Amino acid sequence: MSWKRTADAVVIGGGMMGMATAYYLKKLGMKSVVLLEKKTAASGATGRCAAAFRATWGGELNIILGKACIEKYEHLSEELGMDIGLYQNGYLFMAYSDAQVENFKKCIELQNSLGVPSRMLTHDEARELCPGLYTDDIKGFYWYKRDGHADPMLTNFAHQEAAKREGVVIEKFTEVTGFKKTNDAIKGVRTSKGYIDTDIVINAAGAWSGKVAAMAGLAIPVHGERHEIFATEPVDFNVCPTFLMSYDPDFYMQQRPHGSIIAGCGPHRYRPEAAPFDDYEMGDCWDFLEHMTGILTHVLPRTKGIRVVRQWSGMYDITPDMQPVIGEADELKGFWMNVSGSRGFMFGPVAGEMVAEQILFGKTKLPIEKFHWNRYARGEYLLDTAIA
Amino acid sequence: MSCCDHDHTKVDFKKMEDDIVVCRCEEITLKEIREWITRGYDTFDELKRLLRVGMGPCQGRGCRDIILREISRQTGVPVADIPSGTIRPPVKPIKCGLVGDIKGGDFE
Numbered sequence: 001m002s003w004k005r006t007a008d009a010v011v012i013g014g015g016m017m018g019m020a021t022a023y024y025l026k027k028l029g030m031k032s033v034v035l036l037e038k039k040t041a042a043s044g045a046t047g048r049c050a051a052a053f054r055a056t057w058g059g060e061l062n063i064i065l066g067k068a069c070i071e072k073y074e075h076l077s078e079e080l081g082m083d084i085g086l087y088q089n090g091y092l093f094m095a096y097s098d099a100q101v102e103n104f105k106k107c108i109e110l111q112n113s114l115g116v117p118s119r120m121l122t123h124d125e126a127r128e129l130c131p132g133l134y135t136d137d138i139k140g141f142y143w144y145k146r147d148g149h150a151d152p153m154l155t156n157f158a159h160q161e162a163a164k165r166e167g168v169v170i171e172k173f174t175e176v177t178g179f180k181k182t183n184d185a186i187k188g189v190r191t192s193k194g195y196i197d198t199d200i201v202i203n204a205a206g207a208w209s210g211k212v213a214a215m216a217g218l219a220i221p222v223h224g225e226r227h228e229i230f231a232t233e234p235v236d237f238n239v240c241p242t243f244l245m246s247y248d249p250d251f252y253m254q255q256r257p258h259g260s261i262i263a264g265c266g267p268h269r270y271r272p273e274a275a276p277f278d279d280y281e282m283g284d285c286w287d288f289l290e291h292m293t294g295i296l297t298h299v300l301p302r303t304k305g306i307r308v309v310r311q312w313s314g315m316y317d318i319t320p321d322m323q324p325v326i327g328e329a330d331e332l333k334g335f336w337m338n339v340s341g342s343r344g345f346m347f348g349p350v351a352g353e354m355v356a357e358q359i360l361f362g363k364t365k366l367p368i369e370k371f372h373w374n375r376y377a378r379g380e381y382l383l384d385t386a387i388a
Numbered sequence: 389m390s391c392c393d394h395d396h397t398k399v400d401f402k403k404m405e406d407d408i409v410v411c412r413c414e415e416i417t418l419k420e421i422r423e424w425i426t427r428g429y430d431t432f433d434e435l436k437r438l439l440r441v442g443m444g445p446c447q448g449r450g451c452r453d454i455i456l457r458e459i460s461r462q463t464g465v466p467v468a469d470i471p472s473g474t475i476r477p478p479v480k481p482i483k484c485g486l487v488g489d490i491k492g493g494d495f496e
Contacts, residue, residue, distance in 0.1 A: 040434050047437050137495075153437035161427075233445050233481055249494030258440075269494060284477055293484045294493025304485030309445055310476045 003193060004169050007034040009200040009359070010189050012176055012212055014039075015046035016156055017344045018204030020352025022170075023163040025202075028356050034169045034198075036176060036191060038208075042156035045206050046345050048314025050229065050252055050264060052243050053346040054091050054147035055116045058107045058386030061370060062323075063114045065347060068366060070146050072349045082158035087257050088148030091243045092121070092129060094138050094299075100247065101140035107386055108142055118144035129242050132302045149243060149254055152345045159349070176205075179216045179335075186216065186334040200359060202336040207280070207315035209325075209339045218329055220373055222339055223318045226279045227267060228288040230311035232303070234259025240300060247388065251295045261303065263296045266388070282313045316342035319373075321381035326355060327372035337373065410458075411451040413444020421455060425462045432456060432473030442473065445481050 008030050011022040014037030022035040037043075053073055055066035077083050095101045104120065111118045121141040127133055129143070164170060171193060179201070180188035188197045205212045207224030214220075240255035253263040270291035289311055297304045317339055319325050324347065325339040338355045340347045350366070357364040370382065406419035416439045429435050432442065432455055441455060442448030452473065460467045 040431060042437050043433065157438055231443075232484065251494075260443075289478070289487055290491050291493045293488035294491050294495065295488075296493075297484050297488035298493060298495040304488070305483055307445070307481035307483050308478060308487070309447060309481045310443065311478070312474075312476055 004032065004034050004196060005194070006197040007032045007169075008198065009033050009202060010196055010198045011035040011202045011204060012189075013037065013044070013204035013206060013209070014041040014156075014160070014170065014172065015044045015204065015206055015344055016152070016159070016348025017206065017338050017340055017351055018202070019156055019159040019163060020348045021202050021204055021338055021355050022168045022352075023159050023166060024353045024356035025359065026163065026166040026168045028360050030356075030360060032169070033167075034171065034196060035163070036174045036189070037170065037172045038175045040172045041160045041170070042153045044208075045314045045317065045342075046156050046348070047153050048229070048312055049152050049345045050149075050254065050262060051152045051256070051345060052091065052147070052149040052252075052254060054144070056091055056093065056107065056111060056118050056142075056144050056147055056386065057384055058103070058110065059382060059384030060110065060114065061367070061382060062384050062386075063111055063116055065350065065366060067114070067116055068350045069346055070148075072353075073148070073150060074146075076150075076155065076158070076349060080158040080162045082154065082161055084155040084158050085151035085257065086148065087150065088146055089242045090129075090143045090145045091147040091245050092126060093142045094126075094244065094246045095140040096138060096246060096248060098139055103385055104140060104142045111144070116144060118142055130240060130244065130300075132239055132300050133244070134299055134301055143242070147243065149256070151256070155345065155349075159352075176212055176215065181216065181332065184331065184333055186332055198334075200334045200336065202338055202355065202359075204338040206339065206344055207317040209317065209337065213335075213337065216329075216332060216335055218332060218335065220325060220337060221320050221376060222325060224278050224280060224315040225267070225318045226282060226313050227264060227316055228284060228292075228311060228313040229262060229264030230289060230292060230308050232261040232306045233309050235261070235306055239302060239306070244299065245388070247386075249295060250388065251292070251299070252388065253296060253299065260309075261296070261300075261306065263292055265292055265295065277318075280315065282315065284311045284313055317344070318342065320376055321383065322387050323382040323384070324351065324371040325373045326351065326368050327374075330374055410454050411439070411441040411444070413446050413450070414440040416441050416451075418458065421458055422462065425459055430459050430463050430465075431471045432459070433471065436473060447476070448473065
Protein backbone atom coordinates (compact mmCIF):
# COMPACT_ATOMS: atom_id res chain seq x y z
CA MET A 1 0.00 0.00 0.00
CA SER A 2 1.32 3.45 -0.83
CA TRP A 3 2.38 5.77 1.97
CA LYS A 4 -0.33 8.17 3.16
CA ARG A 5 1.12 11.67 3.34
CA THR A 6 -1.82 13.18 5.18
CA ALA A 7 -4.30 11.87 7.73
CA ASP A 8 -7.03 13.28 9.96
CA ALA A 9 -5.49 11.39 12.87
CA VAL A 10 -2.37 9.32 13.50
CA VAL A 11 -2.43 6.74 16.29
CA ILE A 12 0.92 5.63 17.73
CA GLY A 13 1.00 2.08 19.06
CA GLY A 14 -0.60 -1.15 17.82
CA GLY A 15 -1.52 -2.64 21.19
CA MET A 16 -5.05 -2.76 22.58
CA MET A 17 -5.16 0.93 23.49
CA GLY A 18 -3.99 2.13 20.09
CA MET A 19 -5.79 -0.41 17.94
CA ALA A 20 -9.12 0.20 19.69
CA THR A 21 -8.66 3.98 19.41
CA ALA A 22 -7.98 3.74 15.66
CA TYR A 23 -10.92 1.40 15.15
CA TYR A 24 -13.40 3.66 16.96
CA LEU A 25 -12.10 6.87 15.39
CA LYS A 26 -12.75 5.47 11.92
CA LYS A 27 -15.97 3.73 12.84
CA LEU A 28 -17.40 6.85 14.45
CA GLY A 29 -16.77 8.95 11.37
CA MET A 30 -13.23 10.19 11.03
CA LYS A 31 -12.24 10.18 7.38
CA SER A 32 -8.65 9.00 7.38
CA VAL A 33 -6.83 7.30 10.23
CA VAL A 34 -3.30 5.89 10.17
CA LEU A 35 -1.91 3.64 12.91
CA LEU A 36 1.86 3.38 13.38
CA GLU A 37 3.43 0.39 15.10
CA LYS A 38 7.16 0.00 15.73
CA LYS A 39 6.96 -3.81 15.52
CA THR A 40 3.65 -5.64 15.00
CA ALA A 41 0.21 -5.56 16.63
CA ALA A 42 0.22 -7.14 20.11
CA SER A 43 4.03 -7.28 20.21
CA GLY A 44 4.19 -5.02 23.27
CA ALA A 45 2.41 -5.32 26.62
CA THR A 46 -0.93 -6.55 25.23
CA GLY A 47 0.50 -9.72 23.72
CA ARG A 48 2.46 -10.39 26.91
CA CYS A 49 -0.18 -9.68 29.55
CA ALA A 50 -2.14 -11.84 31.98
CA ALA A 51 -5.20 -11.43 29.74
CA ALA A 52 -7.75 -10.55 32.41
CA PHE A 53 -10.35 -7.87 33.10
CA ARG A 54 -12.25 -7.00 36.27
CA ALA A 55 -14.57 -4.55 37.96
CA THR A 56 -13.24 -5.50 41.41
CA TRP A 57 -11.17 -2.41 42.16
CA GLY A 58 -10.78 -0.33 45.30
CA GLY A 59 -11.46 3.12 43.80
CA GLU A 60 -14.72 4.48 42.41
CA LEU A 61 -13.39 5.50 38.99
CA ASN A 62 -11.75 2.14 38.35
CA ILE A 63 -14.86 0.24 39.39
CA ILE A 64 -17.04 2.30 37.02
CA LEU A 65 -14.51 1.89 34.21
CA GLY A 66 -13.99 -1.82 34.95
CA LYS A 67 -17.73 -2.43 34.87
CA ALA A 68 -17.97 -0.73 31.47
CA CYS A 69 -15.09 -2.91 30.26
CA ILE A 70 -16.84 -6.12 31.32
CA GLU A 71 -20.00 -5.04 29.50
CA LYS A 72 -17.87 -4.28 26.43
CA TYR A 73 -15.95 -7.57 26.58
CA GLU A 74 -19.15 -9.57 26.84
CA HIS A 75 -20.14 -8.46 23.32
CA LEU A 76 -16.76 -7.96 21.69
CA SER A 77 -16.63 -11.18 19.62
CA GLU A 78 -19.93 -10.28 17.94
CA GLU A 79 -19.04 -6.63 17.48
CA LEU A 80 -15.68 -7.35 15.88
CA GLY A 81 -16.65 -10.49 13.97
CA MET A 82 -13.83 -12.62 15.38
CA ASP A 83 -13.71 -14.87 18.43
CA ILE A 84 -11.67 -13.35 21.27
CA GLY A 85 -11.76 -16.41 23.58
CA LEU A 86 -13.89 -14.87 26.32
CA TYR A 87 -14.03 -16.73 29.63
CA GLN A 88 -15.87 -15.42 32.70
CA ASN A 89 -15.62 -17.14 36.04
CA GLY A 90 -14.40 -14.37 38.27
CA TYR A 91 -11.23 -13.30 39.99
CA LEU A 92 -10.87 -15.23 43.27
CA PHE A 93 -9.04 -12.82 45.56
CA MET A 94 -7.22 -14.58 48.39
CA ALA A 95 -6.19 -12.96 51.69
CA TYR A 96 -3.30 -14.40 53.67
CA SER A 97 -3.75 -11.99 56.61
CA ASP A 98 -6.62 -10.52 58.63
CA ALA A 99 -5.69 -7.01 57.49
CA GLN A 100 -6.26 -8.08 53.89
CA VAL A 101 -9.65 -9.53 54.79
CA GLU A 102 -10.60 -6.10 56.18
CA ASN A 103 -9.45 -4.47 52.92
CA PHE A 104 -11.55 -6.96 50.93
CA LYS A 105 -14.62 -6.01 52.97
CA LYS A 106 -14.08 -2.31 52.24
CA CYS A 107 -13.65 -3.05 48.52
CA ILE A 108 -16.80 -5.15 48.45
CA GLU A 109 -18.82 -2.40 50.16
CA LEU A 110 -17.68 0.17 47.59
CA GLN A 111 -18.16 -2.23 44.66
CA ASN A 112 -21.66 -3.22 45.82
CA SER A 113 -22.63 0.45 46.10
CA LEU A 114 -21.64 0.91 42.44
CA GLY A 115 -23.59 -2.05 41.09
CA VAL A 116 -20.88 -4.71 41.25
CA PRO A 117 -22.28 -7.55 43.41
CA SER A 118 -18.98 -9.05 44.59
CA ARG A 119 -19.01 -11.00 47.86
CA MET A 120 -16.91 -12.91 50.41
CA LEU A 121 -16.72 -16.67 49.87
CA THR A 122 -16.31 -19.37 52.51
CA HIS A 123 -13.42 -21.83 52.26
CA ASP A 124 -15.86 -24.49 51.07
CA GLU A 125 -17.23 -22.22 48.35
CA ALA A 126 -13.71 -21.34 47.22
CA ARG A 127 -12.74 -25.01 47.01
CA GLU A 128 -15.90 -25.75 45.08
CA LEU A 129 -14.92 -23.04 42.60
CA CYS A 130 -11.32 -24.24 42.35
CA PRO A 131 -11.09 -27.83 43.58
CA GLY A 132 -7.30 -28.10 43.62
CA LEU A 133 -6.71 -24.97 45.71
CA TYR A 134 -4.65 -25.22 48.92
CA THR A 135 -6.67 -23.18 51.39
CA ASP A 136 -5.27 -24.01 54.88
CA ASP A 137 -3.27 -20.78 55.15
CA ILE A 138 -5.87 -18.49 53.57
CA LYS A 139 -7.86 -16.14 55.82
CA GLY A 140 -10.57 -15.09 53.39
CA PHE A 141 -11.78 -14.95 49.80
CA TYR A 142 -13.84 -12.64 47.66
CA TRP A 143 -15.16 -13.05 44.15
CA TYR A 144 -17.27 -11.52 41.39
CA LYS A 145 -18.43 -13.84 38.66
CA ARG A 146 -18.40 -11.43 35.69
CA ASP A 147 -14.67 -10.70 36.00
CA GLY A 148 -12.75 -12.88 33.58
CA HIS A 149 -10.22 -13.22 30.83
CA ALA A 150 -9.90 -13.47 27.04
CA ASP A 151 -7.13 -14.13 24.55
CA PRO A 152 -5.25 -10.81 24.45
CA MET A 153 -3.62 -11.47 21.08
CA LEU A 154 -6.88 -12.49 19.42
CA THR A 155 -8.61 -9.48 20.99
CA ASN A 156 -5.88 -7.20 19.63
CA PHE A 157 -6.02 -8.84 16.17
CA ALA A 158 -9.82 -8.77 16.15
CA HIS A 159 -9.60 -4.99 16.59
CA GLN A 160 -6.94 -4.86 13.88
CA GLU A 161 -9.10 -6.78 11.40
CA ALA A 162 -12.13 -4.64 12.23
CA ALA A 163 -10.04 -1.47 11.93
CA LYS A 164 -8.78 -2.59 8.50
CA ARG A 165 -12.35 -3.26 7.38
CA GLU A 166 -13.32 0.25 8.46
CA GLY A 167 -10.44 1.59 6.38
CA VAL A 168 -7.76 2.34 8.96
CA VAL A 169 -4.29 2.24 7.38
CA ILE A 170 -1.95 0.18 9.58
CA GLU A 171 1.80 0.63 9.12
CA LYS A 172 3.81 -2.01 10.98
CA PHE A 173 7.58 -1.92 11.48
CA THR A 174 7.24 1.86 11.41
CA GLU A 175 8.89 3.87 14.15
CA VAL A 176 8.05 7.43 15.14
CA THR A 177 11.18 9.57 15.00
CA GLY A 178 9.80 13.05 15.72
CA PHE A 179 6.99 15.56 15.32
CA LYS A 180 6.31 18.73 13.40
CA LYS A 181 4.53 21.39 15.42
CA THR A 182 3.83 25.07 15.77
CA ASN A 183 4.19 26.78 19.14
CA ASP A 184 1.00 25.29 20.49
CA ALA A 185 -0.29 22.68 18.03
CA ILE A 186 0.80 19.40 16.47
CA LYS A 187 1.17 19.46 12.68
CA GLY A 188 2.71 16.15 11.66
CA VAL A 189 4.58 12.96 12.49
CA ARG A 190 8.02 11.93 11.26
CA THR A 191 8.62 8.21 11.00
CA SER A 192 11.23 5.73 9.81
CA LYS A 193 9.18 5.34 6.61
CA GLY A 194 8.26 8.95 5.89
CA TYR A 195 6.31 11.99 7.04
CA ILE A 196 2.56 12.30 7.67
CA ASP A 197 0.74 15.64 7.86
CA THR A 198 -1.88 15.59 10.63
CA ASP A 199 -3.53 17.84 13.21
CA ILE A 200 -4.28 15.00 15.65
CA VAL A 201 -1.89 12.50 17.18
CA ILE A 202 -2.92 9.91 19.75
CA ASN A 203 0.00 8.54 21.73
CA ALA A 204 -0.93 5.00 22.81
CA ALA A 205 2.60 3.66 23.08
CA GLY A 206 2.16 2.27 26.60
CA ALA A 207 5.43 2.02 28.50
CA TRP A 208 7.12 3.84 25.61
CA SER A 209 4.62 6.73 25.59
CA GLY A 210 6.70 8.94 27.89
CA LYS A 211 9.53 8.72 25.37
CA VAL A 212 7.19 9.47 22.46
CA ALA A 213 5.76 12.49 24.32
CA ALA A 214 9.29 13.75 24.95
CA MET A 215 9.86 13.83 21.17
CA ALA A 216 7.02 16.37 21.05
CA GLY A 217 8.64 18.37 23.84
CA LEU A 218 6.21 17.18 26.52
CA ALA A 219 7.30 15.86 29.92
CA ILE A 220 4.63 13.30 30.80
CA PRO A 221 5.47 10.93 33.64
CA VAL A 222 5.07 7.47 32.10
CA HIS A 223 7.79 4.90 32.64
CA GLY A 224 8.18 1.19 31.99
CA GLU A 225 8.61 -1.59 34.52
CA ARG A 226 9.42 -5.11 33.37
CA HIS A 227 7.29 -7.90 34.83
CA GLU A 228 7.76 -11.59 34.16
CA ILE A 229 5.30 -14.40 33.54
CA PHE A 230 5.30 -18.03 32.42
CA ALA A 231 2.98 -20.51 30.72
CA THR A 232 2.66 -24.27 31.16
CA GLU A 233 1.85 -26.96 28.67
CA PRO A 234 -1.92 -27.27 28.10
CA VAL A 235 -3.64 -29.59 30.60
CA ASP A 236 -7.25 -30.46 31.48
CA PHE A 237 -9.19 -27.33 32.15
CA ASN A 238 -10.24 -27.89 35.79
CA VAL A 239 -6.81 -27.23 37.34
CA CYS A 240 -7.42 -23.48 37.72
CA PRO A 241 -10.97 -22.69 36.61
CA THR A 242 -11.05 -19.18 38.12
CA PHE A 243 -8.49 -16.36 38.03
CA LEU A 244 -6.52 -16.54 41.32
CA MET A 245 -5.05 -13.39 42.78
CA SER A 246 -3.28 -12.31 45.95
CA TYR A 247 -1.68 -8.99 46.88
CA ASP A 248 0.61 -10.33 49.60
CA PRO A 249 2.26 -12.65 48.67
CA ASP A 250 2.07 -10.97 45.29
CA PHE A 251 0.92 -13.30 42.51
CA TYR A 252 -1.77 -14.14 39.98
CA MET A 253 -2.52 -17.30 38.06
CA GLN A 254 -5.12 -18.37 35.55
CA GLN A 255 -5.83 -21.14 33.07
CA ARG A 256 -6.98 -20.38 29.54
CA PRO A 257 -9.78 -22.64 28.23
CA HIS A 258 -7.13 -23.91 25.82
CA GLY A 259 -5.40 -25.51 28.84
CA SER A 260 -2.22 -23.50 29.50
CA ILE A 261 -1.77 -22.16 33.02
CA ILE A 262 -0.29 -18.66 33.10
CA ALA A 263 1.32 -17.33 36.29
CA GLY A 264 3.21 -14.20 37.21
CA CYS A 265 4.06 -11.64 39.87
CA GLY A 266 5.76 -8.30 40.35
CA PRO A 267 9.58 -8.12 40.19
CA HIS A 268 10.21 -6.84 43.71
CA ARG A 269 10.16 -10.17 45.53
CA TYR A 270 12.61 -12.21 43.54
CA ARG A 271 14.92 -9.31 42.61
CA PRO A 272 14.54 -6.70 45.36
CA GLU A 273 18.01 -5.30 44.79
CA ALA A 274 17.39 -4.42 41.15
CA ALA A 275 13.80 -3.71 40.19
CA PRO A 276 13.89 -3.63 36.37
CA PHE A 277 12.67 -0.04 35.93
CA ASP A 278 12.86 1.34 32.38
CA ASP A 279 14.53 -1.91 31.28
CA TYR A 280 13.17 -2.18 27.77
CA GLU A 281 15.30 -5.19 26.86
CA MET A 282 12.57 -7.49 28.17
CA GLY A 283 14.83 -10.34 29.17
CA ASP A 284 13.84 -13.30 31.36
CA CYS A 285 15.47 -14.61 34.51
CA TRP A 286 15.80 -17.91 36.33
CA ASP A 287 15.13 -16.19 39.70
CA PHE A 288 11.60 -15.51 38.53
CA LEU A 289 11.02 -19.08 37.41
CA GLU A 290 12.21 -20.47 40.78
CA HIS A 291 10.13 -17.97 42.73
CA MET A 292 6.93 -18.28 40.72
CA THR A 293 6.86 -22.08 40.36
CA GLY A 294 7.33 -22.18 44.16
CA ILE A 295 4.18 -20.11 44.58
CA LEU A 296 2.19 -21.97 41.92
CA THR A 297 2.92 -25.42 43.35
CA HIS A 298 2.02 -24.20 46.86
CA VAL A 299 -1.28 -22.62 45.86
CA LEU A 300 -2.23 -25.38 43.39
CA PRO A 301 -0.27 -28.46 44.55
CA ARG A 302 -1.38 -30.58 41.63
CA THR A 303 0.62 -28.41 39.22
CA LYS A 304 3.84 -30.09 40.47
CA GLY A 305 3.85 -32.54 37.56
CA ILE A 306 2.87 -29.94 34.93
CA ARG A 307 5.66 -28.53 32.79
CA VAL A 308 6.58 -24.91 32.17
CA VAL A 309 7.04 -24.46 28.43
CA ARG A 310 7.80 -20.77 28.11
CA GLN A 311 8.64 -17.67 30.12
CA TRP A 312 8.71 -14.09 28.93
CA SER A 313 8.38 -10.54 30.19
CA GLY A 314 6.45 -7.41 29.31
CA MET A 315 6.38 -3.75 30.18
CA TYR A 316 3.91 -2.26 32.64
CA ASP A 317 3.29 1.40 31.87
CA ILE A 318 3.91 3.06 35.21
CA THR A 319 2.37 6.43 36.10
CA PRO A 320 2.79 8.31 39.42
CA ASP A 321 -0.50 6.96 40.82
CA MET A 322 -0.63 3.77 38.69
CA GLN A 323 -3.73 5.17 36.99
CA PRO A 324 -4.49 6.03 33.36
CA VAL A 325 -3.09 9.12 31.65
CA ILE A 326 -5.69 10.21 29.12
CA GLY A 327 -6.49 13.51 27.41
CA GLU A 328 -5.27 16.30 25.15
CA ALA A 329 -2.08 18.17 26.12
CA ASP A 330 -2.92 21.63 27.53
CA GLU A 331 0.15 23.13 25.88
CA LEU A 332 0.04 21.25 22.55
CA LYS A 333 -3.30 21.21 20.72
CA GLY A 334 -4.02 17.95 18.91
CA PHE A 335 -1.59 15.85 20.95
CA TRP A 336 -3.55 13.21 22.88
CA MET A 337 -2.43 10.60 25.37
CA ASN A 338 -4.24 7.28 25.76
CA VAL A 339 -2.25 5.34 28.32
CA SER A 340 -3.86 2.86 30.68
CA GLY A 341 -1.55 2.67 33.70
CA SER A 342 -0.72 -1.01 33.06
CA ARG A 343 -4.24 -2.13 32.17
CA GLY A 344 -4.22 -1.69 28.41
CA PHE A 345 -5.79 -5.03 27.59
CA MET A 346 -8.49 -4.58 30.23
CA PHE A 347 -9.36 -0.93 29.57
CA GLY A 348 -8.38 -0.78 25.88
CA PRO A 349 -11.73 -1.33 24.19
CA VAL A 350 -13.51 1.19 26.42
CA ALA A 351 -10.62 3.69 26.56
CA GLY A 352 -10.34 3.59 22.76
CA GLU A 353 -14.03 4.34 22.33
CA MET A 354 -14.00 7.11 24.96
CA VAL A 355 -11.01 8.89 23.45
CA ALA A 356 -12.46 8.59 19.94
CA GLU A 357 -15.77 10.08 21.15
CA GLN A 358 -13.97 12.86 23.00
CA ILE A 359 -11.93 13.78 19.90
CA LEU A 360 -14.87 13.59 17.47
CA PHE A 361 -17.75 14.89 19.58
CA GLY A 362 -16.06 16.68 22.47
CA LYS A 363 -17.80 14.49 25.03
CA THR A 364 -18.03 10.89 26.18
CA LYS A 365 -20.10 8.85 28.58
CA LEU A 366 -17.46 8.23 31.25
CA PRO A 367 -15.58 10.93 33.21
CA ILE A 368 -12.25 10.64 31.38
CA GLU A 369 -11.27 14.24 32.18
CA LYS A 370 -10.34 12.92 35.62
CA PHE A 371 -7.52 10.93 34.02
CA HIS A 372 -5.76 14.01 32.61
CA TRP A 373 -2.14 14.17 33.76
CA ASN A 374 -2.48 17.83 34.76
CA ARG A 375 -3.77 16.33 38.03
CA TYR A 376 -0.16 15.61 39.01
CA ALA A 377 0.82 19.30 38.78
CA ARG A 378 -2.04 20.03 41.19
CA GLY A 379 -0.76 17.33 43.53
CA GLU A 380 -3.81 15.17 42.97
CA TYR A 381 -3.48 11.42 42.77
CA LEU A 382 -6.21 8.91 42.03
CA LEU A 383 -5.97 6.37 44.80
CA ASP A 384 -7.02 2.75 44.63
CA THR A 385 -6.27 0.12 47.25
CA ALA A 386 -6.75 -2.81 44.88
CA ILE A 387 -3.91 -2.34 42.40
CA ALA A 388 -1.55 -5.26 42.00
CA MET B 389 -5.79 -50.53 -17.54
CA SER B 390 -2.70 -50.51 -15.44
CA CYS B 391 -1.97 -48.35 -12.50
CA CYS B 392 0.38 -46.32 -14.70
CA ASP B 393 -2.58 -44.99 -16.65
CA HIS B 394 -3.71 -42.95 -13.67
CA ASP B 395 -3.86 -39.31 -14.74
CA HIS B 396 -1.58 -37.39 -12.43
CA THR B 397 -2.59 -34.07 -13.94
CA LYS B 398 -5.95 -34.45 -12.23
CA VAL B 399 -4.52 -34.75 -8.72
CA ASP B 400 -4.85 -31.43 -6.93
CA PHE B 401 -1.50 -31.25 -5.16
CA LYS B 402 -2.29 -27.76 -3.89
CA LYS B 403 -5.34 -29.07 -2.08
CA MET B 404 -3.45 -32.06 -0.71
CA GLU B 405 -0.84 -29.68 0.63
CA ASP B 406 -3.45 -27.51 2.31
CA ASP B 407 -4.38 -30.35 4.68
CA ILE B 408 -0.82 -30.83 5.90
CA VAL B 409 -0.57 -30.22 9.64
CA VAL B 410 2.32 -27.81 10.04
CA CYS B 411 2.12 -27.27 13.79
CA ARG B 412 1.49 -30.61 15.49
CA CYS B 413 1.26 -29.15 18.99
CA GLU B 414 -1.68 -26.93 18.05
CA GLU B 415 -2.89 -28.82 14.94
CA ILE B 416 -2.59 -25.89 12.55
CA THR B 417 -2.70 -26.68 8.82
CA LEU B 418 -0.79 -25.20 5.91
CA LYS B 419 -4.10 -23.83 4.63
CA GLU B 420 -4.67 -21.76 7.76
CA ILE B 421 -1.10 -20.47 7.65
CA ARG B 422 -1.44 -19.54 3.98
CA GLU B 423 -4.72 -17.72 4.54
CA TRP B 424 -3.34 -15.55 7.31
CA ILE B 425 -0.12 -14.75 5.45
CA THR B 426 -2.35 -13.49 2.63
CA ARG B 427 -4.09 -11.23 5.15
CA GLY B 428 -0.80 -9.61 6.10
CA TYR B 429 0.36 -11.72 9.04
CA ASP B 430 3.72 -12.38 7.43
CA THR B 431 6.15 -12.78 10.32
CA PHE B 432 6.56 -15.81 12.57
CA ASP B 433 5.59 -13.93 15.74
CA GLU B 434 2.37 -12.59 14.23
CA LEU B 435 1.31 -16.08 13.16
CA LYS B 436 2.37 -17.40 16.56
CA ARG B 437 0.22 -14.88 18.42
CA LEU B 438 -2.70 -15.49 16.09
CA LEU B 439 -2.66 -19.29 15.67
CA ARG B 440 -0.50 -20.39 18.64
CA VAL B 441 2.06 -22.02 16.32
CA GLY B 442 5.27 -22.38 18.30
CA MET B 443 3.50 -22.00 21.66
CA GLY B 444 3.09 -25.72 22.33
CA PRO B 445 5.45 -28.15 24.07
CA CYS B 446 7.88 -28.21 21.09
CA GLN B 447 8.17 -24.39 21.13
CA GLY B 448 8.41 -24.13 17.37
CA ARG B 449 11.05 -26.76 16.79
CA GLY B 450 8.75 -28.57 14.40
CA CYS B 451 7.02 -25.71 12.61
CA ARG B 452 9.27 -22.65 12.63
CA ASP B 453 11.34 -23.45 9.52
CA ILE B 454 8.34 -24.69 7.53
CA ILE B 455 6.41 -21.51 8.34
CA LEU B 456 9.32 -19.20 7.52
CA ARG B 457 9.73 -20.97 4.15
CA GLU B 458 6.02 -20.59 3.47
CA ILE B 459 6.13 -16.85 4.28
CA SER B 460 9.09 -16.53 1.94
CA ARG B 461 7.28 -18.41 -0.82
CA GLN B 462 4.20 -16.17 -0.59
CA THR B 463 5.88 -12.81 -0.08
CA GLY B 464 9.01 -13.30 -2.18
CA VAL B 465 11.16 -12.13 0.73
CA PRO B 466 14.21 -14.34 1.36
CA VAL B 467 13.92 -16.48 4.51
CA ALA B 468 16.97 -14.76 6.00
CA ASP B 469 15.16 -11.39 5.87
CA ILE B 470 11.95 -12.52 7.59
CA PRO B 471 11.79 -11.79 11.34
CA SER B 472 12.17 -15.32 12.66
CA GLY B 473 10.51 -14.87 16.03
CA THR B 474 11.78 -15.00 19.59
CA ILE B 475 13.04 -18.25 21.08
CA ARG B 476 12.22 -18.31 24.78
CA PRO B 477 13.46 -20.20 27.83
CA PRO B 478 13.32 -22.84 29.19
CA VAL B 479 15.13 -24.79 26.48
CA LYS B 480 13.00 -27.83 27.27
CA PRO B 481 9.72 -28.06 29.19
CA ILE B 482 10.47 -28.54 32.88
CA LYS B 483 8.19 -29.71 35.72
CA CYS B 484 6.92 -26.95 38.02
CA GLY B 485 7.57 -29.16 41.06
CA LEU B 486 11.22 -29.60 40.18
CA VAL B 487 11.94 -25.87 39.96
CA GLY B 488 9.43 -24.82 42.61
CA ASP B 489 11.01 -26.97 45.32
CA ILE B 490 14.34 -25.14 45.11
CA LYS B 491 13.21 -22.04 47.01
CA GLY B 492 9.46 -22.29 47.42
CA GLY B 493 8.64 -18.73 46.39
CA ASP B 494 7.00 -16.72 49.16
CA PHE B 495 5.86 -19.89 50.94
CA GLU B 496 9.31 -21.34 51.73
